[in-house]
Amino acid sequence: MKVYRGKKSYGGVGGQRIVVRDNGEEYPLEHIERHSPKGFNWGYEGSGPADSALAILTDCLGMDKANQLYQLFKREFVASWGEEWSITQQEILEWVKKQKKTGAS
Numbered sequence: 001m002k003v004y005r006g007k008k009s010y011g012g013v014g015g016q017r018i019v020v021r022d023n024g025e026e027y028p029l030e031h032i033e034r035h036s037p038k039g040f041n042w043g044y045e046g047s048g049p050a051d052s053a054l055a056i057l058t059d060c061l062g063m064d065k066a067n068q069l070y071q072l073f074k075r076e077f078v079a080s081w082g083e084e085w086s087i088t089q090q091e092i093l094e095w096v097k098k099q100k101k102t103g104a105s
Contacts, residue, residue: 002089004029004056006042006081016040018052020059029055042081049078060092069099 003021018029018040031039032055040055041048053074057066073095077087 002060003086004059004088005084005086006040006052007084016042016048016052018055029059031055032058042078042085043083045075045079049074053078056087057092060089061096065096069096072099 001022004018005021006016006018009016016039020027020029029040031051033039033051034054035047035050038048040052042052043049050071053070054066056078057070057073060066061069073092076095
């Protein structure tokens, strides 16, 4: 099961890294630049958090589903994350199921 983790870098202005741990392997999540040329960020509702949400959901669910849900995921999760955070693939999948029940996806 994948685990996504983030930790604010020095300065805390864009360019944060998100790391994915999957079956004992760890790799940096690739930034999909849609809103933020400065890269990932979190803790507010802006362009960096939007790109963080998009990249996480794309890795977890694929681009089509991510395109449908990333702004909602940003508001419900990414905007409230602090300096360090983690979220599991299972937590994301459970959230997606709830969205289907409410008609959000």
